[in-house]
Amino acid sequence: MVVGWAVAGASLVAWLFLLTLRGGFWRVRPLLDVDPASVRASVGLPAVVAVIPARNEEGILEETLPTVLQQDYPGSFHVVLVDDRSEDGTAAVAGDLAWRAGQSDRLTVLRGEPLPSGWAGKVWAMAQGTGYPLAREAHYLWFTDADVAHADGILAALVRKAESDRLDLVSLMAQLRVDSRWDKLLIPAFVYFFAKLYPFRLVADPRRRTAGAAGGCMLARRTALEGAGGLEAIRSALIDDCAFGRLVKRSGGSVWLGFTRSVSSVRPYGTLRSTWQMVARSAYTQLRHSPLYVLGTVLAMLFLYAVGPAAFVAGLVCLALGYPGAGLLCALGAASWTLIGLSFLPILRHHGVGTWPAFLLPVAGVLYSGMVVDSAWRHATGRGGAWKGRTQGRPDRDGAGPKESRGRRA
Numbered sequence: 001m002v003v004g005w006a007v008a009g010a011s012l013v014a015w016l017f018l019l020t021l022r023g024g025f026w027r028v029r030p031l032l033d034v035d036p037a038s039v040r041a042s043v044g045l046p047a048v049v050a051v052i053p054a055r056n057e058e059g060i061l062e063e064t065l066p067t068v069l070q071q072d073y074p075g076s077f078h079v080v081l082v083d084d085r086s087e088d089g090t091a092a093v094a095g096d097l098a099w100r101a102g103q104s105d106r107l108t109v110l111r112g113e114p115l116p117s118g119w120a121g122k123v124w125a126m127a128q129g130t131g132y133p134l135a136r137e138a139h140y141l142w143f144t145d146a147d148v149a150h151a152d153g154i155l156a157a158l159v160r161k162a163e164s165d166r167l168d169l170v171s172l173m174a175q176l177r178v179d180s181r182w183d184k185l186l187i188p189a190f191v192y193f194f195a196k197l198y199p200f201r202l203v204a205d206p207r208r209r210t211a212g213a214a215g216g217c218m219l220a221r222r223t224a225l226e227g228a229g230g231l232e233a234i235r236s237a238l239i240d241d242c243a244f245g246r247l248v249k250r251s252g253g254s255v256w257l258g259f260t261r262s263v264s265s266v267r268p269y270g271t272l273r274s275t276w277q278m279v280a281r282s283a284y285t286q287l288r289h290s291p292l293y294v295l296g297t298v299l300a301m302l303f304l305y306a307v308g309p310a311a312f313v314a315g316l317v318c319l320a321l322g323y324p325g326a327g328l329l330c331a332l333g334a335a336s337w338t339l340i341g342l343s344f345l346p347i348l349r350h351h352g353v354g355t356w357p358a359f360l361l362p363v364a365g366v367l368y369s370g371m372v373v374d375s376a377w378r379h380a381t382g383r384g385g386a387w388k389g390r391t392q393g394r395p396d397r398d399g400a401g402p403k404e405s406r407g408r409r410a
Contacts (some may be wrong), residue, residue, distance in 0.1 A: 001318070001325040008311035008332035011303055015339045018304075023199030023210075026192070026343040028350045030200060030258040032161060032172060034153040045159045046139030047076035048219075051129030053122050054146035055084035058093040063266045064149045065094060069103040071155045077106065080132045081146075084112045084125040090146075108132060119235045122215075126240070127231040130222075141220050143244075148174050148216040151262035158219040161256065168224035168253035169245065172260040173200075174216035175351060180270045184353045187269060189364035190279070192347050203245065203257045211249035215241030217263045224253045238285040259350065276371050283375035284384060294376045298369045305365030308336025337362070 050068055068079055083091040091109050098107040115124050162170045176187045198212030228251035237243035249255045269275050287293035315330025341359040378384045
């Protein structure tokens with residue numbers, strides 16, 4: 001019983017530390033959304049080029065690309081979509097959408113070059129976009145994903161934030177799509193774990209080494225990116241957004257990461273399997289391909305998320321059997337479990353989810369631990385980083401030469 005008290009008490013202390021001294025990661029702060037009044041008042045903002053890497057995205061572009069092309073931006077704005085060796089009609093669909101939106105002159109579609117050895121696929125596509133002539137002259141580069149939709153005016157809000165606070169990188173965590181019961185448990189939990197790993201307030205603090213970004217929406221000052229070594233400096237990064245944030249911050253740049261309701265991912269998950277695939281693809285890379293980090297992460301996750309509920313249940317059983325001290329064990333477990341659930345509520349509300357998953361966060365923690373172990377196993381068996389039919393980092397062997405086309409109806 002004494003051992004049970006010690007472990008349950010240590011877990012409770014760990015949660016008290018996290019919730020009070022970990023940058024308030026559980027709060028949905030800071031927040032940046034579109035302010036219609038400010039959008040109308042904006043004039044003469046600096047030139048921006050959006051870069052969208054897209055691989056096999058013909059089925060999703062209709063929901064997202066028009067939201068980028070039709071941004072009401074009071075300044076020079078152009079969109080470069082890099083068709084990353086797609087095996088479907090991504091390029092043709094993009095051109096057709098631009099034509100139908102009356103924005104053909106605002107879109108350039110680049111046919112991506114084969115993936116060189118040593119480069120991750122998405123970073124290589126991003127680098128090709130930044131090499132476009134207009135991008136080499138723009139004041140800001142806006143990196144966004146092909147499955148992310150943006151409220152009108154968000155670009156102006158991003159630029160105003162960067163200009164007013166003299167920021168080199170402004171990034172927003174897109175609201176992820178939540179449909180099924182599995183989504184409601186696992187998707188907000190993913191954001192919660194991300195925010196705990198990279199507390200947004202600490203990311204923005206120049207005195208802290210903590211650095212990160214969210215790849216669905218990153219506005220970077222071009223000169224700051226170039227001064228940090230450009231995308232070539234993170235060419236092998238599978239988790240490109242966090243590598244991007246570290247690159248800018250550690251070169252002396254100012255970084256800001258926030259929540260928003262004005263940027264949303266439209267990609268569906270819906271099942272445990274689909275979320276598992278998303279996490280297992282890159283978790284081992286996040287842990288620097290270290291078996292010791294995997295072991296430490298799994299033990300830490302179980303200590304934080306499993307000990308409290310286990311102590312509460314064990315305490316109830318021992319209480320029923322009349323063991324002395326069982327009430328304290330039950331109370332320690334209940335306190336930890338309560339803190340876990342309450343801290344999850346703000347992010348659940350942010351995603352429009354009810355309160356029922358709050359006290360099931362330990363279940364999500366155990367599942368994510370399994371995803372980490374599976375990610376390590378995939379890398380050990382040569383399947384690490386597989387995405388859209390390509391294992392990241394392996395060079396393409398077909399095709400050659402970039403091609404460029406203006407947005408038009410195919």
